[in-house]
Amino acid sequence: MKRKPNPPAPRPNRRTATARRWAAHRRTITAHLLRGASYGAGTGAVGLIFWWIEQRW
Template identity: 45%
Template structure:
């Protein structure tokens, strides 16, 4: 009979996959925040330009 992992420990490949997925989700979140911030800045610049030029 082969030794099995303890029930509370996921196999190494699952833990690795979870870390990779978390890293990808974080990268998408940061990218989205950057796009949102850029869009907000450009919108404020456009508003300012319309008001003062």
């Protein structure tokens, strides 16, 4: 008994592949953005504290 050959799998188009890559890296990108915002806020706070100390003394 002969079997029918399996049809070739459809190839994803470029947009689908890009969307899948973006979805896979979304958590990493979000973590990096949050880390950058945290460092920026901390640097700004320390700068303001030192500026305030200089103004007071």
